[in-house]
Amino acid sequence: MNRSNENLDAVFHPRSVALVGITTANPQHWTRGFLEGYLAFDFPSRGRLYLVNPKGGTVEGCPVYRSIQDIPDTLDFVVGLVPSRSAPQLVEDAAAKGARCIHFCTAGFSEIDEKEGKKLEEELLRAARRHNVRIIGPNCLGIYCPEARMSFSGIFPRESGPVGFISQSGGNSNYLIRQAALRGVRFSKVISFGNACDLNESDFLEYLADDPKTQIIAMYLEGIKDGAQFRRALRYAAEKKPVVLLKGGTTTAGTRAVMGHTASLAGSRSIWESLCRQTGVIQVQNLDQLADVLVTLVLLPVPDGRQALLFGAGGGSSVIIADEFERRGVLLPQLPQHVIKELREFTQAEGNFFNNPIDYSQSMEPSNIRRTLEVLARWGQFDFMVCFLVPTQSTRVSDVRRFLLRVEDIGKPLAIVLVPSIVPEEANIIFETIKTYTAAGYPLYFSFAGAAKALNLVLTHYECKVARQERLR
Amino acid sequence: MNRSNENLDAVFHPRSVALVGITTANPQHWTRGFLEGYLAFDFPSRGRLYLVNPKGGTVEGCPVYRSIQDIPDTLDFVVGLVPSRSAPQLVEDAAAKGARCIHFCTAGFSEIDEKEGKKLEEELLRAARRHNVRIIGPNCLGIYCPEARMSFSGIFPRESGPVGFISQSGGNSNYLIRQAALRGVRFSKVISFGNACDLNESDFLEYLADDPKTQIIAMYLEGIKDGAQFRRALRYAAEKKPVVLLKGGTTTAGTRAVMGHTASLAGSRSIWESLCRQTGVIQVQNLDQLADVLVTLVLLPVPDGRQALLFGAGGGSSVIIADEFERRGVLLPQLPQHVIKELREFTQAEGNFFNNPIDYSQSMEPSNIRRTLEVLARWGQFDFMVCFLVPTQSTRVSDVRRFLLRVEDIGKPLAIVLVPSIVPEEANIIFETIKTYTAAGYPLYFSFAGAAKALNLVLTHYECKVARQERLR
Numbered sequence: 001m002n003r004s005n006e007n008l009d010a011v012f013h014p015r016s017v018a019l020v021g022i023t024t025a026n027p028q029h030w031t032r033g034f035l036e037g038y039l040a041f042d043f044p045s046r047g048r049l050y051l052v053n054p055k056g057g058t059v060e061g062c063p064v065y066r067s068i069q070d071i072p073d074t075l076d077f078v079v080g081l082v083p084s085r086s087a088p089q090l091v092e093d094a095a096a097k098g099a100r101c102i103h104f105c106t107a108g109f110s111e112i113d114e115k116e117g118k119k120l121e122e123e124l125l126r127a128a129r130r131h132n133v134r135i136i137g138p139n140c141l142g143i144y145c146p147e148a149r150m151s152f153s154g155i156f157p158r159e160s161g162p163v164g165f166i167s168q169s170g171g172n173s174n175y176l177i178r179q180a181a182l183r184g185v186r187f188s189k190v191i192s193f194g195n196a197c198d199l200n201e202s203d204f205l206e207y208l209a210d211d212p213k214t215q216i217i218a219m220y221l222e223g224i225k226d227g228a229q230f231r232r233a234l235r236y237a238a239e240k241k242p243v244v245l246l247k248g249g250t251t252t253a254g255t256r257a258v259m260g261h262t263a264s265l266a267g268s269r270s271i272w273e274s275l276c277r278q279t280g281v282i283q284v285q286n287l288d289q290l291a292d293v294l295v296t297l298v299l300l301p302v303p304d305g306r307q308a309l310l311f312g313a314g315g316g317s318s319v320i321i322a323d324e325f326e327r328r329g330v331l332l333p334q335l336p337q338h339v340i341k342e343l344r345e346f347t348q349a350e351g352n353f354f355n356n357p358i359d360y361s362q363s364m365e366p367s368n369i370r371r372t373l374e375v376l377a378r379w380g381q382f383d384f385m386v387c388f389l390v391p392t393q394s395t396r397v398s399d400v401r402r403f404l405l406r407v408e409d410i411g412k413p414l415a416i417v418l419v420p421s422i423v424p425e426e427a428n429i430i431f432e433t434i435k436t437y438t439a440a441g442y443p444l445y446f447s448f449a450g451a452a453k454a455l456n457l458v459l460t461h462y463e464c465k466v467a468r469q470e471r472l473r
Numbered sequence: 474m475n476r477s478n479e480n481l482d483a484v485f486h487p488r489s490v491a492l493v494g495i496t497t498a499n500p501q502h503w504t505r506g507f508l509e510g511y512l513a514f515d516f517p518s519r520g521r522l523y524l525v526n527p528k529g530g531t532v533e534g535c536p537v538y539r540s541i542q543d544i545p546d547t548l549d550f551v552v553g554l555v556p557s558r559s560a561p562q563l564v565e566d567a568a569a570k571g572a573r574c575i576h577f578c579t580a581g582f583s584e585i586d587e588k589e590g591k592k593l594e595e596e597l598l599r600a601a602r603r604h605n606v607r608i609i610g611p612n613c614l615g616i617y618c619p620e621a622r623m624s625f626s627g628i629f630p631r632e633s634g635p636v637g638f639i640s641q642s643g644g645n646s647n648y649l650i651r652q653a654a655l656r657g658v659r660f661s662k663v664i665s666f667g668n669a670c671d672l673n674e675s676d677f678l679e680y681l682a683d684d685p686k687t688q689i690i691a692m693y694l695e696g697i698k699d700g701a702q703f704r705r706a707l708r709y710a711a712e713k714k715p716v717v718l719l720k721g722g723t724t725t726a727g728t729r730a731v732m733g734h735t736a737s738l739a740g741s742r743s744i745w746e747s748l749c750r751q752t753g754v755i756q757v758q759n760l761d762q763l764a765d766v767l768v769t770l771v772l773l774p775v776p777d778g779r780q781a782l783l784f785g786a787g788g789g790s791s792v793i794i795a796d797e798f799e800r801r802g803v804l805l806p807q808l809p810q811h812v813i814k815e816l817r818e819f820t821q822a823e824g825n826f827f828n829n830p831i832d833y834s835q836s837m838e839p840s841n842i843r844r845t846l847e848v849l850a851r852w853g854q855f856d857f858m859v860c861f862l863v864p865t866q867s868t869r870v871s872d873v874r875r876f877l878l879r880v881e882d883i884g885k886p887l888a889i890v891l892v893p894s895i896v897p898e899e900a901n902i903i904f905e906t907i908k909t910y911t912a913a914g915y916p917l918y919f920s921f922a923g924a925a926k927a928l929n930l931v932l933t934h935y936e937c938k939v940a941r942q943e944r945l946r
Contacts, residue, residue, distance in 0.1 A: 172787075353733030353734065
């Protein structure tokens, strides 16, 4: 779309990277997380990795250069882990080595409530402008891009995926990547960008809008640097692909926290809400909702409508999930009498009911469930199916897999709600089941309310898209 | 309060109980759960336990009588596990043995969508009236009363506690008892009462309102049998102790599910909402909210107001928790400059901020946290404290306990939000931490939103109570 994209292409495909300021003494120090990440992702198989610390020596078998000048190579990308007061000098030194972009993880700039920090950040930006270097940060974790083998953590998935995530918070990036990854969502590029003294949310948004590897854009934003640019970028991106936004700092206390965290100007809640409505952006309220919506967008085939067929075990659970779903606008069509009659022919009446939710408490035998699904598939008057299970004594956890594994041949999109347990022995069994279903590619949710909210948000998004397209014709 | 209380007193203090219709062949059969429960709770140390099945023999070392007539004893309480068509006969036989109350677990009555079931339930009630026997159920799990050593599960806590729970669903009873128990909430009496053909929600409510062992009443209701009686009972109970209500079937689909589950008439949502408002009953939307509210009522000392001080790790987490709390009406007073200055004297500025939430990302050392708490305690301009932690890579799970264990000497009510992980190795560590804090008596929550909702509901309840008392003076 514009000039900044070219610079960012270099960020996501560096041939040489230097981690400057990495600690040599303490393997537990946070700066070592970057080395762990780059080694776990085997960056050296793809590009050249250099470490810099005035003390020299070796770390994890890699030589440590005493200064950036000593590196016998040009540098494409630099990760700055130096103390904040050394940051402007690093810009100069990195530029001399050919670097076009530096990510500063270093904190202690405008986000600390002292004049000194603000002054230092201005000085940093002046140095960058002077040497034609772009800056990501400071006060952030930078880049996770599995395709380029760049990662700020060794435990993230190695595989790429369709989601691009722009996050003003490093901790929130970590949380979302891990939560979404456990549920089968993979990322094209994640950018934790902190204070945004130079490259900002709009630059990254424009880049991901044009990035062919990114099909869905997620954002955690605390504030924006340039309102007009952001509005343009958001409209542009949302025209091209689904955009999901979590806005941090929509209350007085949240706004104050934003000031301390990334020194951003949060803006009023209603402005953000109307901006999302106008542009068709899906707005969520917390990270779990963001994960739920991404799971839905990535893994649930687009249903033809919002008529859901619910299938699970437990009378009380059935009542509560029906309320939670319908309260949030998901529709539950009633089963016609002829279908109920057909089901009753081979299922006992006691302890089962077939009113949508279909409660299968007392008839967990696979053969019966299979026949039931065949009857339901023949009827077919619903758009997608939701299978649910809650760990209780009456629904033994050992039944979970036997029960769920049959829900495959329904010929409609299928979502699964599997409420986890915090009790270790159950948690382990449920986690195995979660992994099985995630590996099979099903969208998985951890609560009735979470599933209902995400389904409603995504269904509304699809409906609005169709309505917009019809208006345009 | 009335005649029915006397009958119920016998239910909760039986000297002899018979489990009639227990399966002798299959130890996995659901009827065996009751024997497991009564044996795990050592009922025989308190009263006489009898088993009945036409096949005779022994089960778990207990003799099985071929018929109830063969039992050489009078019976106070009978648990009916027989097929539905044998239920009316059991009433007659139990009455002949002196039983004043029978709990019918058996399903297959009015809740199944067939005339036969309805007719059978009417027949059952007629038999009960004829023989002056009261019925709990049918289609329910009956009584959990640790003090009387009665339980429909072997895994519930042995200790009694202040919460009485009246639930129309057995599965929901199981779920709530376990969830609440894991978080330190104990029960005086739990009644799962299903179809309520005889004893109904109002009878149990009146009983618990007068029960000196019950300080808080929780309810999961799908419908009511007698509107006028229920209104009276609810008003009476809510005058005497906090009442928390989860109403199942507040939507069209939920109401339909209620019909299939317990054949109750659900009633409109707005009627229930205004009834709760008028009586000062706390209304919740799902079982996790119900558990959150009970944890708050039981374990959080009543705060003087709704000014919260938030203390945790993570910039992004701090922003989101601030939004989640303030959005739901919990107030976060700003720290005055002199307090921030005092804290800055011994804490680095980078990676920590002190704006409430207090973000302690980079300074997890116990000595620093202790000094911080001392400064905050001296300041003291808040009503309660909330400590929060999210498992992410940057907040290592091993830090969790070190971090939290220091938050003790603040001299104000303390709540803890500890977001669990579904990853087994983390889940185990977090579960141990949950147990530690639960054992120490702290109220514990599993999400920012959940904590905020529950705190707001309970604070509002306390405020309304004060307002009502002032109006009455």
